[in-house]
Amino acid sequence: MVFKPCILIPVYNHEHAMPTMMARIAPLAVDCLLVNDGSNADCSRVLQQLAAQYPRVTLIEHDHNQGKGAAFKTGLREAAARGYSHVVQIDADGQHEVDDIPRFLALGQLNPAAIINGVAMYDETVPKLRQYGRYITHFWVWVNTLSLSIRDSMCGFRLYPVASTLQLVNEETIGNRMDFDSEILVRSHWRGIPIIALPTRVHYPLDGVSHFQALRDNAMISLMHTRLFFFMLGRLPGWLLGRRRPG
DSSP states (O other), X not given: OOOOEEEEEXXXXXXXXXXXXXXXXXXXXXXXEEEEESOOHHHHHHHHHHHHHOTTEEEEEESSOOOHXXXXXXHHHHHHHTTOSEEEEOOTTSOBOGGGHHHHHHHHHHSTTSEEEEEEXXXXXXXXXXXXXXXXXXXXXXXXXTSSOOSOSSOOOEEEEHHHHHHHHHHSOOOSSTTHHHHHHHHHHHTTOOEEEEEEEEOSOSSOOOOOOHHHHHHHHHHHHHHHHHHHHHHHHHHHTTSOOOO
């Protein structure tokens, strides 16, 4: 496989964080796909300016907000069409350490079939309630995979192999919003796609904007875990007997 990566950033109303992020990404000399997921006029204008300023940046537009997962899928399909072998997904709010992108790329080049999964190492800026709440999702991911191999299912800093990930999202129904990050890892595990953990520093966030809606998104995530749990249970006997994986 020819290793040809790009950076993929779903963006929704992070006009204050994006210029700083792009100034730090530009020296890496890696192509970047920005997916504007129906942002407001101010953010859309900033993204258009960034695409004009940086030759390696391609801007893709959603005419209305569809969710982080939907924006990732749009960017993934564009990456495949442009011949990229891997995408580095990173959040647009500035919480992830841009300087760690070369570490993801290096580990991905050594393990081209694997997802390189960021494991969040939080500093003092993380809200404690948010940090503790993540462990509930981690627990259900461990149950649904019957494994502790996915150390962090919610960190949005990852490297994906394009071909196998695109096949997965084309063949399975995976959530389009905050449920996406956890579900795609569970379904990737079921398919036998290797998932390699890479610790990375996380701070909250550069522009102070969070699009997590507690009632809607927690309900969506709970339904996702429930759906995956019963899906796994139905295939558990054959899986335990070694006949096939639960996917």
